[in-house]
Amino acid sequence: MESDKPAKTESKATGSELEVVGSGFKANIKDELDLLKKKSSKENIREELENLKDPTRTQIYKSIFRVKHEPTPRSRSLGVLTNVFLHLHPAKINRDATRFSYTWGMGGITFYLFIVLTFTGILLMFYYHPTKGQAYRDILYLESDVPFGKLLRNMHRWAAHLMVITTWLHMFRVVLTGSYKTPREFNWCVGVLLLVLTLLLSFTGYLLPDDQLGFWAVTVGTNMARGTPGLGHEGPFGPQLGMTPYNDVRFALLGGSIVDANALLRSYIWHCIAIPVIASVLMAIHFWRVRKDGGISGPAPITLTSEMKSPGARAVKQSVK
Amino acid sequence: MDWGQLWTIASAPDNVPIVALLFLVPFFTWLGFRQARANDRLAETLEGDTALAKTHHRKTWPWKPHWTKEVHVWPFLLRVEFLATIIVTVLLFVWSITLNAPLEEPSNPNLTMNPSKAPWYFLGLQEMLVYFDPWIAGVVMPTLIIIGLMAFPYVDSNPLGVGYYTWKQRKVAVSAFCWGFLMWIALIFIGTFIRGPGWVWFWPGTTWDHNAAVYEVNRDLPVLFGIKTQPWQAVFGLVVVGAFYVIAGLVIHLVITWSKFEKKIFERTTMLQYLVFQFFAISILLSMPVKLLIRQVFRIKYVLLTPWFNI
Numbered sequence: 347m348e349s350d351k352p353a354k355t356e357s358k359a360t361g362s363e364l365e366v367v368g369s370g371f372k373a374n375i376k377d378e379l380d381l382l383k384k385k386s387s388k389e390n391i392r393e394e395l396e397n398l399k400d401p402t403r404t405q406i407y408k409s410i411f412r413v414k415h416e417p418t419p420r421s422r423s424l425g426v427l428t429n430v431f432l433h434l435h436p437a438k439i440n441r442d443a444t445r446f447s448y449t450w451g452m453g454g455i456t457f458y459l460f461i462v463l464t465f466t467g468i469l470l471m472f473y474y475h476p477t478k479g480q481a482y483r484d485i486l487y488l489e490s491d492v493p494f495g496k497l498l499r500n501m502h503r504w505a506a507h508l509m510v511i512t513t514w515l516h517m518f519r520v521v522l523t524g525s526y527k528t529p530r531e532f533n534w535c536v537g538v539l540l541l542v543l544t545l546l547l548s549f550t551g552y553l554l555p556d557d558q559l560g561f562w563a564v565t566v567g568t569n570m571a572r573g574t575p576g577l578g579h580e581g582p583f584g585p586q587l588g589m590t591p592y593n594d595v596r597f598a599l600l601g602g603s604i605v606d607a608n609a610l611l612r613s614y615i616w617h618c619i620a621i622p623v624i625a626s627v628l629m630a631i632h633f634w635r636v637r638k639d640g641g642i643s644g645p646a647p648i649t650l651t652s653e654m655k656s657p658g659a660r661a662v663k664q665s666v667k
Numbered sequence: 668m669d670w671g672q673l674w675t676i677a678s679a680p681d682n683v684p685i686v687a688l689l690f691l692v693p694f695f696t697w698l699g700f701r702q703a704r705a706n707d708r709l710a711e712t713l714e715g716d717t718a719l720a721k722t723h724h725r726k727t728w729p730w731k732p733h734w735t736k737e738v739h740v741w742p743f744l745l746r747v748e749f750l751a752t753i754i755v756t757v758l759l760f761v762w763s764i765t766l767n768a769p770l771e772e773p774s775n776p777n778l779t780m781n782p783s784k785a786p787w788y789f790l791g792l793q794e795m796l797v798y799f800d801p802w803i804a805g806v807v808m809p810t811l812i813i814i815g816l817m818a819f820p821y822v823d824s825n826p827l828g829v830g831y832y833t834w835k836q837r838k839v840a841v842s843a844f845c846w847g848f849l850m851w852i853a854l855i856f857i858g859t860f861i862r863g864p865g866w867v868w869f870w871p872g873t874t875w876d877h878n879a880a881v882y883e884v885n886r887d888l889p890v891l892f893g894i895k896t897q898p899w900q901a902v903f904g905l906v907v908v909g910a911f912y913v914i915a916g917l918v919i920h921l922v923i924t925w926s927k928f929e930k931k932i933f934e935r936t937t938m939l940q941y942l943v944f945q946f947f948a949i950s951i952l953l954s955m956p957v958k959l960l961i962r963q964v965f966r967i968k969y970v971l972l973t974p975w976f977n978i
């Protein structure tokens with residue numbers, strides 16, 4: 347087909363427009379017919395099958411991925427940069443940054459666990475009603491009747507626990523590599539918020555089966571809120587400021603003065619909607635900042651103690667700017 | 668000895684993460700500090716050899732001049748990430764097939780669980796309830812920890828050690844964080860393995876006794892000193908707490924200005940950075956173990972008694 351093009355433009359350059367279009371069209375059809383005659387239908391089919399073997403040449407593939415996938419630097423870069431999921435990565439990174447021993451992969455694994463939790467969580471939502479009585483029965487139903495229901499529930503549970511662990515280890519790694527230092531201080535703070543949200547996600551989920559374990563854990567947890575200074579009815583200066591069990595911060599958390607139907611509903615909404623949405627936004631900021639702060643901090647060449655610039659030098663540099 | 672009790676706790680599916688943590692934290696600590704040691708050695712060599720320092724690529728990993736400094740994300744990083752997701756997925760499947768998430772009886776406000784424990788990652792806070800009143804353990808401490816963590820990068824005035832593992836160049840920052848991390852894990856460990864019904868201390872190897880009568884002697888420091896009336900109890904308590912802050916502050920000051928290098932870093936620290944660091948180091952990193960000690964060893968409950976709150 348490609349070879350037709352120059353011929354067409356040539357004829358366009360000569361005769362009047364209508365004539366050209368007409369004759370070009372006719373010529374095209376003639377060419378196609380000639381081609382068809384030359385090849386047997388068997389050959390045609392074989393050619394189509396050959397194309398299937400290399401799907402990157404099909405129109406469908408090209409329409410989705412936009413760039414060819416070849417082992418060339420250009421193609422490899424474009425493969426990352428033109429893909430909405432991969433473009434959080436730069437095209438190239440520090441050759442040592444791919445080593446497991448530097449990042450331990452913990453941030454990435456934490457993010458992957460968040461995706462697993464979202465996926466399994468949405469599936470669980472199909473079977474769960476956040477109402478007293480029904481909630482517990484839904485869990486029993488999941489465990490005994492829903493195909494793979496037990497696996498689903500287990501996976502959501504264990505992935506949540508694992509995410510808490512990986513978040514801690516990720517933070518530990520960031521400290522050991524000094525990655526929170528300038529210019530990454532702010533991203534560290536976003537990380538701290540993510541840590542808090544991860545813990546709150548786990549905690550709000552704990553109540554949802556509405557069993558003894560969750561009920562008492564949440565009772566113990568929210569009882570602490572009674573003691574909030576100034577805002578809890580048992581906290582320092584709380585009673586003096588007019589706090590009672592019916593208007594303090596614990597009441598706001600539970601939607602009541604005891605852990606009951608309202609608490610279940612509030613937990614559910616925090617757990618399934620509010621916190622995941624906030625966490626997703628913060629993760630977007632977190633990843634964006636990793637890139638904007640110059641990518642992963644290392645592994646960087648080491649600086650020697652004797653090369654430490656005096657604080658005066660820094661001030662001078664800033665004033666020069 | 669009743670090791671069955673310990674096994675019952677350790678093998679509860681919900682406690683598997685803590686058992687895992689007992690292996691994971693030492694492993695990753697080892698992994699990090701091994702690289703720190705290697706980097707510190709390299710730094711030492713280069714400090715002694717200025718000619719080499721000028722040409723060396725400054726990493727402990729092999730490097731050849733004709734190697735590019737960067738590699739393509741596709742495929743070199745993506746294949747690692749892909750592999751990691753597969754491994755995590757397989758792990759989750761195995762874990763979910765072999766262990767079931769717990770489900771107790773339906774919730775019943777009239778039937779108290781004993782012991783009723785928070786999920787393991789909050790057991791540190793719950794264990795703190797033994798040493799502090801709920802408003803400190805449940806509200807003030809978590810708030811301080813969150814703010815303290817956020818303040819951490821802003822008070823660390825040491826410019827060295829960005830992007831590589833090191834111990835010698837960042838002793839203060841690394842030990843401050845590790846100390847807090849360790850304490851957090853230790854409290855969780857106590858809450859999980861040692862606390863039984865009634866939140867009583869049961870050593871591993873002993874059986875939980877649901878009728879264990881606890882003769883808790885709750886002594887208050889001012890009373891021990893014969894001060895039984897307000898406002899003198901409050902005044903006495905304030906003096907003691909104030910003295911604690913002063914002494915702890917001096918100790919911390921000594922530690923962070925221990926060596927010549929540490930002094931150099933100290934010179935770069937502004938007054939505000941210094942005070943904020945001192946405040947969080949004393950209020951979180953030191954007050955917690957001190958309160959634990961005077962409670963467990965001397966059976967003293969409160970140090971500061973006021974009409975509104977006690978510490």
Ligand code: HEM
Nearest residue numbers: 449453454456457517525526533534537538540541642643
């Ligand atoms: C939901 C939780 C979190 C997710 C999904 C997450 C994800 C990530 C990812 C994927 C990276 C890239 C490097 C890596 O994989 O190590 C990263 C880097 C980083 N994270 Fe997180 N993170 C989370 C929580 C935290 C926490 C709790 C902190 C600290 C308190 C933190 C601080 C940082 C910092 C400072 C960097 C830059 C590190 C560097 O440049 O070497 N993050 N995070």
